[in-house]
Amino acid sequence: xxxxxxxxxxxxxxxxxxxxxxxxxxxxxxxxxxxxxxxxxxxxxxxxxxxxxxxxxxxxxxxxxxxxxxxxxxxxxxxxxxxxxxxxxxxxxxxxxxxxxxxxxxxxxxxxxxxxxxxxxxxxxxxxxxxxxxxxxxxxxxxxxxxxxxxxxxxxxxxxxxxxxxxxxxxxxxxxxxxxxxxxxxx
Numbered sequence: 001x002x003x004x005x006x007x008x009x010x011x012x013x014x015x016x017x018x019x020x021x022x023x024x025x026x027x028x029x030x031x032x033x034x035x036x037x038x039x040x041x042x043x044x045x046x047x048x049x050x051x052x053x054x055x056x057x058x059x060x061x062x063x064x065x066x067x068x069x070x071x072x073x074x075x076x077x078x079x080x081x082x083x084x085x086x087x088x089x090x091x092x093x094x095x096x097x098x099x100x101x102x103x104x105x106x107x108x109x110x111x112x113x114x115x116x117x118x119x120x121x122x123x124x125x126x127x128x129x130x131x132x133x134x135x136x137x138x139x140x141x142x143x144x145x146x147x148x149x150x151x152x153x154x155x156x157x158x159x160x161x162x163x164x165x166x167x168x169x170x171x172x173x174x175x176x177x178x179x180x181x182x183x184x185x186x187x
Contacts, residue, residue, distance in 0.1 A: 023072060027051070027052050030057045031043075031055070032056070044067040044070065048137065066101055070105075072095070073091035076091050093106075126152065133145055
């Protein structure tokens with residue numbers, strides 16, 4: 001069975017097995033591209049706006065399954081502004097229970113963020129949310145993004161404008177960066 005034809009079937013099977021079939025359909029694209037987030041090379045990911053999962057080409061079946069479960073947990077928790085927050089960690093623990101790599105994966109975050117999931121400052125939350133929104137909803141209008149960012153920072157729009165006057169410029173930069181990356185790569 002070729003990987004190309006087996007990945008959609010694997011996604012459907014895992015969706016039924018671990019997510020009660022609730023996850024929306026996300027096509028899976030294989031890529032050789034690597035991107036960097038927080039100084040770490042990333043070879044897998046998902047784009048919620050395009051509803052697509054990106055997985056690396058040349059990895060073992062075991063690692064491919066690991067990446068797929070990881071991304072499926074991102075799909076399940078896509079409304080959580082904390083990409084690797086408690087809901088995502090709980091999802092990964094549930095779907096990968098007993099897997100040798102699970103605790104290693106979660107400890108990677110704990111080692112970098114003592115007390116993980118981290119307690120973030122308002123500025124950190126806004127910056128992470130801008131990057132996440134630019135990646136997952138690159139065509140979103142600023143008014144919607146601003147509302148989302150203010151909600152993420154747990155303040156109203158007026159307080160957001162006063163406290164984060166740099167946010168619009170950062171959003172425009174992130175959109176430009178994501179647009180350039182989309183034209184150059186599968187991500």
